[in-house]
Amino acid sequence: MLPPGTAQVKAEFLLPVNATSSAVPDDDAAEGSSSHVHGHTPSDGQQDTRSSGPARGKLTKAQKKAQTGVNKGRRFGKVRDELDLCYQVAAGGMCDFGDQCRNNHDVAAYLAAKPPDLAFPAPEDINNMLIPAAWGAGGDPASGSNTTCPVFAELGECRFASPRRVEGCMILIPAGTDSDSDVATSRGTSTQLTYPFPIATAYQKEVEAADASKNTKPRPNVPVSSGGGPVVISEPDQDQDMDVPVAQPSVDEIVEKRTGDTVPPVDAPDVPMRFLEKKRLDWAGKTYLAPLTTVGNLPFRRLCVSYGADITCGEMGLANSFLAGSKEEWSLVRRHPSEKIFGVQIAGSKVPSVVSAAEVLAKECGNTIDFVDLNCGCPIDLVFKTGSGSALLDNVNRLGKIVLGMSRALGEIPVTVKLRTGVKDGKNTAHKLMPRLAPEFNASAMTLHGRTRQQRYTKLADWEYIKQCVDAVRARETDEDLPRIPIFGGGDCFSSQDYWACVEQSGVDGVMVARGALIKPWIFTEIKEHREWDISARERLEGIRKYAEFGLTHFGTDTAGVNSTRRYLCEALSFQYRYVPIGLLEHLPGRINDRAPAFRGRDELETLLASGDSRDWVRISEMFLGPAPEAWSFTPKHKSNAYESQG
Structure with a gap:
């Protein structure tokens, strides 16, 4: 037993x-x-x-x-290769460092010295492949003369500076960054954010003026915790700052550091778009792959899309890193053309930085992203201790200011919010917060993971509580004649049966799939076809082949x-x-x-x-x-x- x-x-x-x-x-x-x-x-x-x-x-x-x-x-x-070709030369440009560059500029020498390209197996060859224990040195399926560049095979072109050809064609890009040959972003990895933030600046002035007006009113005495812990303020609308170990610069300081001088706004901000003028999100019946740190990269999202995922979201990016022009952070906004509905997720704790990051995303990627998601659910200490992620659940006033500011900065691009049920076990708060997100803060959709921050994964997700939250949102929508927004739940979905049972019992529009997709990416096929797939080992190996091929197209060969x-x-x-x-x-x-x-x-x-x-x-x-x-x-x-x- x-x-x-x-x-x-x-x-x-x-x-x-x-x-x-x-x-x-x-x-x-x-x-x-x-x-x-x-x-x-x-x-x-x-x-x-x-x-x-x-x-x-x-x-x-x-x-x-x-x-x-x-x-x-x-x-x-x-x-790296023994002769590491200069990235700028490989892309067909001129090297900024000239003769001082530490990399090779001789394309012909590089092609002569580089390792042979991979002989990537075709899908029909999967059934005939041997597992590694059966082949010796030099006999592996990845060696041979029948070489091809996967980027050339997919797109008919690549970034290599020499005339286009299949044999010897290489996509060359530093490890850890992204190739822009297979994506639909508008400007690539921008590091020259030299323009001002008129919308964010105007919004911050409004927030400061409102706070100043509020502070002129008499306030009750606030008790101080005798145990040395954080002070708890009973007023639900109080903007209580959390202890942040690292001071975060203001928007003006960020601009000044980047450009050497403060750049005043040239144009006044546009008239804010009304909430009803934003794009409507119609997600009913669609499958949603959750944003996943490290493993939720573009090749993995492509794999899940091939299995039936309709909505995808990039890995969580930090607002301050977007503003600093971090190439690692900006690589997270890259979208493959196969992604039907694609969003970007950001995290932050300060209103100016998050709203400014949203404004940058709207300007740089407004034509290539369908929504921007605010992370209010990340439980890891590194994020929580800075006041970001699930820490925002205990600071509703600041959360509201961030979402409202993001909505204004993004124009017609919708804002969505990802939440947990609360911070501490036994103290769920989402049922009070979620009904306010759309009518008061202009959120266009929300997702709720059925666990608290403290709980992590130690217990099953609470789908009964998710239903309670959905009912609270729908009740306010009915009472005030508000437009219906999508609500997705999350937690423990591992099969088609789980998925549709959760949808039926809780009233959500769908389930955001995270761990289930990591363990079995084909879960989206099961959901779409309402069946449990007894996938064979060879079929699973075909999925691994796809991932490897997508990875080479994305990271380079x-x-x-x-x-x-x-x-x-x-x-x-x-x-x-x-x-x-x-x-x-x-x-x-x-x-x-x-x-x-x-x-x-x-x-x-x-x-x-x-x-x-x-x-x-x-x-x-x-x-x-x-x-x-x-x-x-x-x-x-x-x-x-x-x-x-x-x-």
């Missing part, structure tokens, strides 16, 4: 239970040095024999603790781009290995929080795809990206997946 919380795998697929079980992954990773390249051993679904068993005895409490948790401060070594693709593919596999094929389960559907016992798949490939050993994830990446370089390493998020934790 398996213990509660264990996936009910059929007896014929179970493997003997070791004396010590592996640590349970922490799902908070869905919200944030060791080499595993060499010394591969074929996976049989069991732990390394060095980690457990009677011969080694039971682990001490300290040893168990050392194997749990996450690997903090992960570092991913960058591997030079050495840096290939290994960026490899890193993010391994990150994706660190979630996908947790999928238990439904053909192996006693009862359907599978549940997201159930942990699988040691099991074998229906074939060797299915067993490999279920391996929690990060070395096996690298092996899978080698099926499409070729052998990993000796200097390259992948450190998994969780210690339980690392080689060292099993030794």
